[in-house]
Amino acid sequence: MAATDIHFTIDGVGVTAAAGQSVIQACDAAGIYIPRLCHHPDLAPAGNCRVCTCVINGRNGAACVTPAAAGMVIESATVQLTEDRRTIIEMLFVEGEHPCPYCVASGNCELQALGYRLGLVAPKLPYQWPKRPLDATHPDIYLDHDRCILCSRCIRASRMEDGKSVFGWSGRGIRMQLNIDADGGLGKTQMAAIDKAAHVCPVACIVIKRDSYKVPNGDRTYDQAPIGAEIEARKKETLPS
Amino acid sequence: MPNPDPVLSDIIQRFGADRGRLLDIAEAIQQRFGHIGKSAVGSVAEALGMHAVEVEDMISFYAFLDRTPRGRCRVRLSRTPISLIKGAGAVAAAFEAALGISIGETTPDGDFTLEWTSDIGMADQEPAALVNRVVLTELTPADVPAIIAAVRAAGDDQPLAALPKANVRPSLVHSGPLLSGTIGRADGIEAALLMSPDEVIAQIAASRVRGRGGAGFPTGVKWRLTRKATGSEHFIVCNADEGEPGTFKDRVLLSAFFDVVCDGMTVAGYALGARQGLLYVRGEYSYLWDSLQQALETRRALGLLGTGICGRPGFDFDIRIQLGAGAYICGEESALLESLEGKRGAPRDRPPFPTERGYLGKPTAIDNVETLVCAARIMAKGATWFTAFGTAESTGTKMMSLSGDCARPGVYEVPFGITVNDLLELAGAPEAAYVQVSGPSGQAVAPKDFGRRIAYEDLSTGGSTMIFGPQRDVVDIALEFAEFFVAESCGWCTPCRVGTTLLKQGMEKIVAGNATLSDIQATEKLAGSVTRMSRCGLGQSAPNPILTTMRNFPQAYEARLRAEDFVPRVDLPAALADAIEVQGRAPTAGEI
Numbered sequence: 001m002a003a004t005d006i007h008f009t010i011d012g013v014g015v016t017a018a019a020g021q022s023v024i025q026a027c028d029a030a031g032i033y034i035p036r037l038c039h040h041p042d043l044a045p046a047g048n049c050r051v052c053t054c055v056i057n058g059r060n061g062a063a064c065v066t067p068a069a070a071g072m073v074i075e076s077a078t079v080q081l082t083e084d085r086r087t088i089i090e091m092l093f094v095e096g097e098h099p100c101p102y103c104v105a106s107g108n109c110e111l112q113a114l115g116y117r118l119g120l121v122a123p124k125l126p127y128q129w130p131k132r133p134l135d136a137t138h139p140d141i142y143l144d145h146d147r148c149i150l151c152s153r154c155i156r157a158s159r160m161e162d163g164k165s166v167f168g169w170s171g172r173g174i175r176m177q178l179n180i181d182a183d184g185g186l187g188k189t190q191m192a193a194i195d196k197a198a199h200v201c202p203v204a205c206i207v208i209k210r211d212s213y214k215v216p217n218g219d220r221t222y223d224q225a226p227i228g229a230e231i232e233a234r235k236k237e238t239l240p241s
Numbered sequence: 242m243p244n245p246d247p248v249l250s251d252i253i254q255r256f257g258a259d260r261g262r263l264l265d266i267a268e269a270i271q272q273r274f275g276h277i278g279k280s281a282v283g284s285v286a287e288a289l290g291m292h293a294v295e296v297e298d299m300i301s302f303y304a305f306l307d308r309t310p311r312g313r314c315r316v317r318l319s320r321t322p323i324s325l326i327k328g329a330g331a332v333a334a335a336f337e338a339a340l341g342i343s344i345g346e347t348t349p350d351g352d353f354t355l356e357w358t359s360d361i362g363m364a365d366q367e368p369a370a371l372v373n374r375v376v377l378t379e380l381t382p383a384d385v386p387a388i389i390a391a392v393r394a395a396g397d398d399q400p401l402a403a404l405p406k407a408n409v410r411p412s413l414v415h416s417g418p419l420l421s422g423t424i425g426r427a428d429g430i431e432a433a434l435l436m437s438p439d440e441v442i443a444q445i446a447a448s449r450v451r452g453r454g455g456a457g458f459p460t461g462v463k464w465r466l467t468r469k470a471t472g473s474e475h476f477i478v479c480n481a482d483e484g485e486p487g488t489f490k491d492r493v494l495l496s497a498f499f500d501v502v503c504d505g506m507t508v509a510g511y512a513l514g515a516r517q518g519l520l521y522v523r524g525e526y527s528y529l530w531d532s533l534q535q536a537l538e539t540r541r542a543l544g545l546l547g548t549g550i551c552g553r554p555g556f557d558f559d560i561r562i563q564l565g566a567g568a569y570i571c572g573e574e575s576a577l578l579e580s581l582e583g584k585r586g587a588p589r590d591r592p593p594f595p596t597e598r599g600y601l602g603k604p605t606a607i608d609n610v611e612t613l614v615c616a617a618r619i620m621a622k623g624a625t626w627f628t629a630f631g632t633a634e635s636t637g638t639k640m641m642s643l644s645g646d647c648a649r650p651g652v653y654e655v656p657f658g659i660t661v662n663d664l665l666e667l668a669g670a671p672e673a674a675y676v677q678v679s680g681p682s683g684q685a686v687a688p689k690d691f692g693r694r695i696a697y698e699d700l701s702t703g704g705s706t707m708i709f710g711p712q713r714d715v716v717d718i719a720l721e722f723a724e725f726f727v728a729e730s731c732g733w734c735t736p737c738r739v740g741t742t743l744l745k746q747g748m749e750k751i752v753a754g755n756a757t758l759s760d761i762q763a764t765e766k767l768a769g770s771v772t773r774m775s776r777c778g779l780g781q782s783a784p785n786p787i788l789t790t791m792r793n794f795p796q797a798y799e800a801r802l803r804a805e806d807f808v809p810r811v812d813l814p815a816a817l818a819d820a821i822e823v824q825g826r827a828p829t830a831g832e833i
Binding site: 047048049050051053060062065066067080083084085087088091092094095124125126128149150165166167168169170171172173174175176179180181182183 | 279293585727729730734743763773775810
């Protein structure tokens, strides 16, 4: 244990963080799963979805953008937070179009998996039925804007990992949408199927063509274990034998 | 890429092809060409070393920047509960009829685009409108033909200043100690220069002045934190993005007391060790641009800005004005910083706080216009003078913007601790039935609470006070506020982006008289989630008008309630209308 280590508690469990870690990074390393959607371990956090909101020292804050600090008292798995997180997932389900039974991402979709994990049965909020066109101009990738949950993962990945800035926002508020760096569709951008940005989408907005059913339904990531199980497995690994 | 338009190149070069000045560049292009088209976006991106998608990211955020051509003359009617009770609906209808277009449309000759816009800071003289940069006030339907004729006569390049009703009333009805007497241009800074910067901060701390935007953070603490923070530069930012509907006191300060504002910023510059101050003025107040720039020039000529201020060698400080472009969220201090850096006004996560990493990542104090006026006056007259007014926790006076159903709307400087009842008496509103304190993000106050006090420890407020008489419907007004937050949500985070729209839809069902008790409970529950989960103050306070009207005016909601257990959102007869027409018959019982 280094002298610079930071100690805090989450739901009464002690966690040790290294300097510079966010709350979510420290908890992930400790095998404690905080539900999250826009956060991706390889990308800088952006705090878009707010699913990872915890009560941190009595105030709500997103675990992905909050630096771990000594003595923090964090609540995460409370009834209220679980309900609020479920409401956010429900909001995303009704904001776009997410027909799980016939969606290519079913079983690999983090939105769907969080719905299951947080106990969302069926949305009761009113569907917004946005009109967003599908972009199939790229030879290897299609872009289904109806599925977009505005998590900004592709924006961050394209800018920081790929150095291309293929994606950005347009508009604000409920009219905000994913925008691309070309007039004639994704096919006119520098996007390539091997880009990081093509492989971080949590839903079926950015989809690699001719690849969708290589793994059949039933054998997919979250068909095997609920989302977060891979993080919680780390805790078991660190238990004394 | 073809060679860009020389005018475009000139604009870009005027701002040093600096991507940090992208908002200025975009505003200049908008003003010159009426919109920022694809080729302009391409030229700007190339000149600034950016991707086009990054330029569009910024431009598409602001209500006053367009990517497609609109009318030569933009008529933006202020839409607030106050403007509507003063007759904005009839004025809008008169424009629609005279121009032959609906709200949101452009006339075929390209002369006019007609739109609603959020509150433009004229609540005491509504109905008001922006016609390009010109403010028209106290409009009636009878004014509309003359306005249209004057715009058509003005042609392309002539200013519109001579339009009928292009007159903004000064608005200050009552001044207290802060704004009374003779105030010299440099009273504050001259007094400050007799002390060390640390002593200046100690004086500010001793006055116990707190942020006048409504949040009430102690100014002395903010300044001390900023001064102590390490950085190659420090900044003072004056937040004049007064966007809270119903407030207009900063307009008064910018119009009539701008030297005191500058004096306060200069005091802060001295105290913080800042060489640059930035004044962020909302785009709606762009009609003040020339007079503000003129005032800065005068101060430079008098040695009150620039190098060696007041003859003090080494004390260099100047002020740059940044004009906003129609985004309420930019009044949120971290969104304001993003906007100042030429980006979309999406708030930042904290920590780090601006005192540590603010403008350009450097230590920055962001203060409300009124707070800086207080700072200048505290320097000149002393902390003890200041603490003699107000309450123990809320020292000094507060500038209140009173509007709505009252005889004497305007700005009143009153001591903290004044009751809502006292305010209503000042404004001449004996019949008030509902007061919205601190704008839509504040709270709905019912007559039983009119004895409450304006103070950080009771009703904390930035000053907006909207007064409604017994003839107004509280639920209608709450819906208007819900629509305001839909228009102004930045969209960054899910709870606010989606939640504000869902709350508006919940309110629409209530207003339409189709809501059951369970609908109202669902709206209340949703409001709670939006409050708790949103990223910044906008989302966290967006449900306030709904929650506080539900709490304080339950009878208004009960009056709209449907007795059934469930009323569907779908209006079945309306949904089936097309099918019935095609089929030529109504559905049989078995079919529905």
